[in-house]
Amino acid sequence: MEAAENCSVKVAVHIRPLIGDERTQGCKESVTVTSGKPQVQIGTHSFTFDHVYGNGGSPSSSMFEECVAPLVDGLFQGYNATVLAYGQTGSGKTYTMGTAMKDGCQTGLIPQVMNALFKKIETLKHQTEFQLHVSFIEILKEEVRDLLDSEPVSKSVTPNGNAVKVTVPGRPPIQIRESSNGVITLAGSTEVAVTTLQEMATCLEQGSISRATGSTNMNNQSSRSHAIFTITLEQMCKIQSVSSGNDTLDNDMGEEYLCAKLHLVDLAGSERAKRTGSDGLRLKEGIYINRGLLALGNVISALGDEKKRKEGVHVPYRDSKLTRLLQDSLGGNSKTVMIACISPADINAEESLNTLKYANRARNIQNKPVVNRDLISNEMQKMRQQLQYLQAQLCARGGPTSDMQILKERISWLEATNEDLRRELHEYRSRRAVVECCESDAQEGHSCFMKSDGHKRGFQSMDSSDYQMDEAVSDESPEEIDEVAKELEHALRRNTMDRELIELNKRLEQKESEMKLVGGADAEALKQHFRKKIMELEDEKRIVQIERDHLLVAVENRAAHSDGQVQKTQEMNVQKLKALEAQISDLKKKQENQVELLKQKQRSDEAAKRLQAEIQYIKAQKVQLQHKIKQEAEQFRQWKASREKELLQLRKEGRRNEYERHKLEALNQRQKMVLQRKTEEAAMATKRLKELLEARKSSTRDNSVNHNGHAPNGQSNEKSVRRWLDQELEVMVNVREVRFEYEKQTQVQTALTEELTLLKQVDELSSNGDIPHIVNNGQSRLLSMSPNARMERIASLEHMLSMSSNVLKAMASQLSEAEERERGLVGRGRWNQVRSINDAKNLLQHLFNATAEARCQLQEKDLEIKDLKQQLKDLTALLWQSEAQKKELVKEQKMREQAVAIALATSASAAHPIGA
Numbered sequence: 001m002e003a004a005e006n007c008s009v010k011v012a013v014h015i016r017p018l019i020g021d022e023r024t025q026g027c028k029e030s031v032t033v034t035s036g037k038p039q040v041q042i043g044t045h046s047f048t049f050d051h052v053y054g055n056g057g058s059p060s061s062s063m064f065e066e067c068v069a070p071l072v073d074g075l076f077q078g079y080n081a082t083v084l085a086y087g088q089t090g091s092g093k094t095y096t097m098g099t100a101m102k103d104g105c106q107t108g109l110i111p112q113v114m115n116a117l118f119k120k121i122e123t124l125k126h127q128t129e130f131q132l133h134v135s136f137i138e139i140l141k142e143e144v145r146d147l148l149d150s151e152p153v154s155k156s157v158t159p160n161g162n163a164v165k166v167t168v169p170g171r172p173p174i175q176i177r178e179s180s181n182g183v184i185t186l187a188g189s190t191e192v193a194v195t196t197l198q199e200m201a202t203c204l205e206q207g208s209i210s211r212a213t214g215s216t217n218m219n220n221q222s223s224r225s226h227a228i229f230t231i232t233l234e235q236m237c238k239i240q241s242v243s244s245g246n247d248t249l250d251n252d253m254g255e256e257y258l259c260a261k262l263h264l265v266d267l268a269g270s271e272r273a274k275r276t277g278s279d280g281l282r283l284k285e286g287i288y289i290n291r292g293l294l295a296l297g298n299v300i301s302a303l304g305d306e307k308k309r310k311e312g313v314h315v316p317y318r319d320s321k322l323t324r325l326l327q328d329s330l331g332g333n334s335k336t337v338m339i340a341c342i343s344p345a346d347i348n349a350e351e352s353l354n355t356l357k358y359a360n361r362a363r364n365i366q367n368k369p370v371v372n373r374d375l376i377s378n379e380m381q382k383m384r385q386q387l388q389y390l391q392a393q394l395c396a397r398g399g400p401t402s403d404m405q406i407l408k409e410r411i412s413w414l415e416a417t418n419e420d421l422r423r424e425l426h427e428y429r430s431r432r433a434v435v436e437c438c439e440s441d442a443q444e445g446h447s448c449f450m451k452s453d454g455h456k457r458g459f460q461s462m463d464s465s466d467y468q469m470d471e472a473v474s475d476e477s478p479e480e481i482d483e484v485a486k487e488l489e490h491a492l493r494r495n496t497m498d499r500e501l502i503e504l505n506k507r508l509e510q511k512e513s514e515m516k517l518v519g520g521a522d523a524e525a526l527k528q529h530f531r532k533k534i535m536e537l538e539d540e541k542r543i544v545q546i547e548r549d550h551l552l553v554a555v556e557n558r559a560a561h562s563d564g565q566v567q568k569t570q571e572m573n574v575q576k577l578k579a580l581e582a583q584i585s586d587l588k589k590k591q592e593n594q595v596e597l598l599k600q601k602q603r604s605d606e607a608a609k610r611l612q613a614e615i616q617y618i619k620a621q622k623v624q625l626q627h628k629i630k631q632e633a634e635q636f637r638q639w640k641a642s643r644e645k646e647l648l649q650l651r652k653e654g655r656r657n658e659y660e661r662h663k664l665e666a667l668n669q670r671q672k673m674v675l676q677r678k679t680e681e682a683a684m685a686t687k688r689l690k691e692l693l694e695a696r697k698s699s700t701r702d703n704s705v706n707h708n709g710h711a712p713n714g715q716s717n718e719k720s721v722r723r724w725l726d727q728e729l730e731v732m733v734n735v736r737e738v739r740f741e742y743e744k745q746t747q748v749q750t751a752l753t754e755e756l757t758l759l760k761q762v763d764e765l766s767s768n769g770d771i772p773h774i775v776n777n778g779q780s781r782l783l784s785m786s787p788n789a790r791m792e793r794i795a796s797l798e799h800m801l802s803m804s805s806n807v808l809k810a811m812a813s814q815l816s817e818a819e820e821r822e823r824g825l826v827g828r829g830r831w832n833q834v835r836s837i838n839d840a841k842n843l844l845q846h847l848f849n850a851t852a853e854a855r856c857q858l859q860e861k862d863l864e865i866k867d868l869k870q871q872l873k874d875l876t877a878l879l880w881q882s883e884a885q886k887k888e889l890v891k892e893q894k895m896r897e898q899a900v901a902i903a904l905a906t907s908a909s910a911a912h913p914i915g916a
């Protein structure tokens with residue numbers, strides 16, 4: 001290892017601008033930056049850092065160049081490096097690091113690191129070989145989660161609602177290991193080898209997504225988790241000292257191997273750890289405290305305090321996974337930059353101050369970065385040797401590879417053969433199926449339609465939907481049986497026609513072959529030939545006859561002239577003649593033969609003609625049949641389409657009926673409720689009236705008793721007269737109320753009765769069979785009701801009527817009683833009880849007061865009513881509006897449905913062109 005150079009942790013502060021929420025809450029900025037200096041002030045506190053970005057400091061865009069680019073360069077020299085983002089939740093850590101990179105957003109540090117890395121590799125790749133690996137982990141509740149693990153870790157939930165990780169079997173949990181030389185590694189985390197910028201960006205993105213999903217699953221815990229994105233750069237510089245002609249592995253002996261890691265850390269929100277720090281953990285803190293952050297604070301505190309350092313205080317790296325992983329970054333072998341993120345808002349001032357204190361302490365931490373070189377190079381060398389040795393051994397055996405090769409070839413050959421055989425089998429199977437089908441066809445004849453399926457010729461042209469239809473309707477109503485019958489009939493007809501067609505085709509073929517036998521084209525040539533032959537024969541015959549005649553003449557002449565010698569010649573001539581005669585007869589026979597042949601020829605010609613005609617006829621028949629089949633198919637299609645349309649219509653109607661029924665039911669229910677309420681109110685009013693009247697009766701009796709006895713004293717008399725008046729008034733009001741209710745109830749009753757009679761009429765008419773066509777709008781609803789709904793409605797109406805009539809009766813009896821009483825009072829005089837002018841004055845005063853109060857109340861009620869009316873108006877307007885909107889929407893939907901139906905119809909007709 002190289003000698004360590006001391007190098008303190010660099011600290012930069014990143015102040016983000018005020019964000020949406022803070023602005024809307026009217027927050028003020030509480031952080032100021034001293035211009036021209038990397039100095040930050042909060043209240044009376046002032047801190048100096050290596051850099052300050054944002055909010056009056058340097059622009060954030062220069063952060064990468066100033067803070068992180070040197071670390072990337074160091075990576076190529078073999079130095080480990082770490083970038084830490086620290087700060088409270090929402091202070092911009094993730095934003096600064098770019099850990100949540102999405103679709104090439106380049107603002108964060110990590111994307112910029114990746115760009116710089118690959119740019120540099122590009123310039124160096126001709127002299128150096130590079131290998132890059134990335135890992136992305138998250139530490140949550142002291143558990144290390146692999147964010148690049150493509151196998152999802154299933155989570156289960158414990159009874160107390162906490163999500164618990166269930167490690168996938170066969171995958172050991174990620175563990176932190178420390179090797180003998182003190183290097184910390186993660187055992188079991190995914191290390192993805194990357195070669196391009198795109199691949200690396202994908203890793204970052206994928207990990208961010210895993211982190212985000214995890215956090216939503218567990219109720220946003222990203223502010224409690226630490227995310228660490230690690231890039232491992234291995235490089236092999238070729239120091240080409242050996243001649244390049246020699247191509248063996250020894251060539252690489254002069255290489256220099258370097259390996260360095262860059263950790264990019266997005267820490268958990270620091271606000272959870274605010275009670276920790278230099279004064280340690282305050283116990284009994286109710287909320288969960290992130291152990292990692294707490295330990296980090298303690299580590300920073302131990303390392304950052306010069307006094308403590310000098311005293312050799314123990315650094316508690318082992319208190320948490322986070323600090324163990326960052327052991328090298330803080331006080332170890334790494335160049336480290338910490339970026340303290342703070343919000344400028346005044347509400348966050350306390351947290352920001354804490355962050356700055358932490359960061360300030362971290363500035364004092366000293367690291368000792370070294371170039372990671374020798375050890376690994378040695379190891380490499382050893383491994384190479386081992387590799388060589390193993391390769392040599394492998395070569396020496398030779399066997400396995402060639403054996404493998406042979407076996408592989410054999411397997412592929414076997415696979416191919418297998419494939420062939422399978423294909424053959426398939427072929428045979430299908431052939432067998434055809435043969436079987438033909439056999440059963442022959443056995444069962446036409447009747448087999450009903451039973452057998454797909455392979456019947458009659459059905460072959462029908463698509464699967466037809467079958468479905470068949471099955472669906474198999475046990476249904478007569479209409480549907482009709483339908484099935486019709487379909488079967490169609491299939492049957494289609495089948496017979498197809499058979500006919502095939503028969504015709506067969507006959508046609510036969511005739512055509514017959515025709516060929518007769519020999520259409522050659523016939524003419526043959527005829528010509530025979531005619532010529534006959535002609536020749538005729539000529540020959542004529543010549544021979546002429547010769548004969550000559551000879552005959554000569555014989556006669558000789559007979560007349562000569563004797564002995566003549567006799568001789570004569571005999572010769574006779575012989576000659578005979579021979580000629582034989583020749584002639586021979587020729588005649590030949591001629592006859594020829595004629596016979598000619599006749600035969602003619603006959604066969606005639607037969608051919610006949611056949612031709614027949615063929616023509618069959619062809620015509622065939623065309624006709626095809627035409628018929630087409631027509632039949634078209635008719636069937638039309639019939640089917642119309643059926644389908646009908647069915648749709650029926651379904652729609654069914655739905656409408658159902659809807660109507662529901663509506664009616666709701667109406668019944670509603671009306672019943674209203675009526676019940678009204679009836680109850682009326683009953684209450686009636687009851688009160690009854691009670692009042694009864695009370696009056698008895699009090700009148702009391703009063704008269706009083707008068708007949710001793711006169712009561714003035715005070716109590718005055719009171720009782722007032723009470724009497726109040727009661728009289730109450731009775732009056734009550735009577736009015738009951739009367740009002742009574743009238744309303746009567747109206748309801750009338751309406752109910754009207755509807756009932758109408759419904760009953762309709763019921764009667766429809767049971768007689770004629771549906772009335774009279775009626776206005778309101779009644780049309782009643783008429784369009786289904787019989788069941790009508791019955792229901794009638795029953796409900798009758799029930800309501802009986803209820804209402806009961807109440808009416810009760811009210812009527814009370815009202816009449818009140819009237820009776822009123823009449824009595826008029827007769828006897830209401831004011832009998834008022835004896836003195838004083839009484840009268842008192843009473844008048846009381847009346848005046850009561851009237852004034854009543855008027856005031858009336859006034860108030862009027863106002864209230866006005867308000868309510870206005871409200872009602874508004875609501876009605878709203879209702880209209882929404883009704884209109886609904887109508888619009890319904891219209892739209894209907895249109896859309898129509899469009900879909902049309903599209904379906906066209907596609908259906910395109911899918912089933914009518915086959916001839």
Ligand code: ADP
Pocket residue numbers: 015016017019054060087088089090091092093094095096223269341
């Ligand atoms: P943290 O990771 O610290 O919880 P985030 O990075 O998620 O915080 O930032 C919180 C919010 O503030 C985000 O909406 C982010 O876009 C915004 N934000 C953070 N830093 C900046 C900045 N420098 N400029 C603009 N917006 C920022």
Ligand code: MG
Pocket residue numbers: 090093094095222223
């Ligand atoms: Mg964050």
